Amino acid sequence: MVSVAILGAAGGIGQPLSLLMKLNAHVTKLNLYDIVNVTGVAADISHVATNSEVKSFLGADKLAQAVTDVDLVIIPAGVPRKPGMTRDDLFKINAGIVKGLVEAVADNSPRAFICIISNPVNSTVPIAAEVLKGRGIYDPKRLFGVTTLDVVRASRFVRDIRPKIDAATLRIPVIGGHSGNTIVPLLSMASTPLDLSETEIAELTNRIQFGGDEVVKAKDGAGSATLSMAYAGARFADSLIRAIKGEKTVEPTFINLAADEAGAEAYRKLGVGSLEFFAVPVELGSQGVARIMPLNGNVTDGEREAVAVAVNALDANISTGLNFVRHSAK
Numbered sequence: 001m002v003s004v005a006i007l008g009a010a011g012g013i014g015q016p017l018s019l020l021m022k023l024n025a026h027v028t029k030l031n032l033y034d035i036v037n038v039t040g041v042a043a044d045i046s047h048v049a050t051n052s053e054v055k056s057f058l059g060a061d062k063l064a065q066a067v068t069d070v071d072l073v074i075i076p077a078g079v080p081r082k083p084g085m086t087r088d089d090l091f092k093i094n095a096g097i098v099k100g101l102v103e104a105v106a107d108n109s110p111r112a113f114i115c116i117i118s119n120p121v122n123s124t125v126p127i128a129a130e131v132l133k134g135r136g137i138y139d140p141k142r143l144f145g146v147t148t149l150d151v152v153r154a155s156r157f158v159r160d161i162r163p164k165i166d167a168a169t170l171r172i173p174v175i176g177g178h179s180g181n182t183i184v185p186l187l188s189m190a191s192t193p194l195d196l197s198e199t200e201i202a203e204l205t206n207r208i209q210f211g212g213d214e215v216v217k218a219k220d221g222a223g224s225a226t227l228s229m230a231y232a233g234a235r236f237a238d239s240l241i242r243a244i245k246g247e248k249t250v251e252p253t254f255i256n257l258a259a260d261e262a263g264a265e266a267y268r269k270l271g272v273g274s275l276e277f278f279a280v281p282v283e284l285g286s287q288g289v290a291r292i293m294p295l296n297g298n299v300t301d302g303e304r305e306a307v308a309v310a311v312n313a314l315d316a317n318i319s320t321g322l323n324f325v326r327h328s329a330k
């Protein structure tokens with residue numbers, strides 16, 4: 001029995017993500033919330049022949065109900081990029097949206113696991129943390145920035161140059177954050193040794209870091225990744241749900257490293273230093289973060305340099321998020 005709320009369910013990500021969560025056999029209740037169009041989306045999805053109950057919640061006055069008695073909240077609400085924009089350009093609008101939604105979750109389902117998709121993830125996750133801290137209910141083990149799309153892209157892009165690789169099972173840890181050079185794929189630690197040349201590593205790393213731009217450019221003003229993101233979001237949610245149910249699953253995700261300081265140590269030594277939030281491979285368990293997975297081997301000099309670049313940018317992104325809540329609280 002797992003109750004899930006999706007906030008922003010009528011959007012480009014929200015609709016296919018809602019459908020995929022309707023197909024998840026562990027989900028018993030699916031609350032779909034948006035400020036527009038969600039009534040039709042929920043009616044449509046509710047006809048899919050699985051056992052979960054779908055309910056729609058339209059408009060701000062239904063938000064509290066939508067997030068009452070839920071185990072897991074997934075947040076893809078907010079504006080997407082257009083060509084020429086960075087994810088940080090979305091902060092102005094999405095920061096307030098995420099803050100308001102997490103406040104409602106905190107007040108109505110304080111123990112819910114929260115998965116943030118809304119960009120810029122590097123700042124919206126710190127916003128969520130600060131809101132939860134303000135309510136005195138922050139548990140770093142239960143808040144996740146969804147960076148699974150970077151992991152999905154890494155596997156798929158490797159297959160583009162190594163056609164014998166199975167993209168569905170190849171796992172490449174992607175650490176850091178979720179924008180440009182804060183995304184650090186550890187190609188040297190792929191689940192299958194890849195034997196890549198220096199040029200291939202440089203090209204793949206760049207493609208994984210800027211994969212989002214490929215979609216923004218191709219959509220030409222109509223938004224950013226939605227379908228691959230729904231797939232990635234559903235994959236992360238499924239891993240978390242299976243973990244809640246007692247299985248051990250592993251996913252890289254952007255978390256507060258305080259969730260497992262002992263496990264974070266290896267990453268701190270790698271150059272992450274005292275940074276509060278960072279994407280790391282996490283073993284998920286019934287209480288959320290069970291442990292941060294160790295580095296599986298020695299990182300290369302190039303990967304270490306990429307971490308240093310990511311840490312600088314992340315430091316600023318994290319402060320922007322934390323300060324947004326601290327200043328708006330005054």
Ligand SMILES: NC(=O)c1ccc[n+]([C@@H]2O[C@H](COP(=O)([O-])OP(=O)(O)OC[C@H]3O[C@@H](n4cnc5c(N)ncnc54)[C@H](O)[C@@H]3O)[C@@H](O)[C@H]2O)c1
Pocket residue numbers: 007008009010011012013014033034035036076077078079080081090094097101116117118119120121146147148149150178223224225226229
């Ligand atoms: N984490 C990732 O890897 C990743 C990947 C792709 C997109 N994104 C981000 O996800 C977000 C959504 O993208 P999209 O393509 O689905 O956008 P979209 O515009 O298609 O959908 C967003 C939805 O959010 C809703 N919304 C806006 N304000 C709301 C509020 N206060 N409460 C509830 N719902 C609200 C809108 O009505 C809309 O239905 C963007 O910020 C985008 O950058 C993140």
Ligand SMILES: O=C(O)C[C@H](O)C(=O)O
Pocket residue numbers: 080081087119149211212213215216224225
């Ligand atoms: O690129 C974007 O703005 C959306 C998302 O973060 C992505 O990586 O596709």
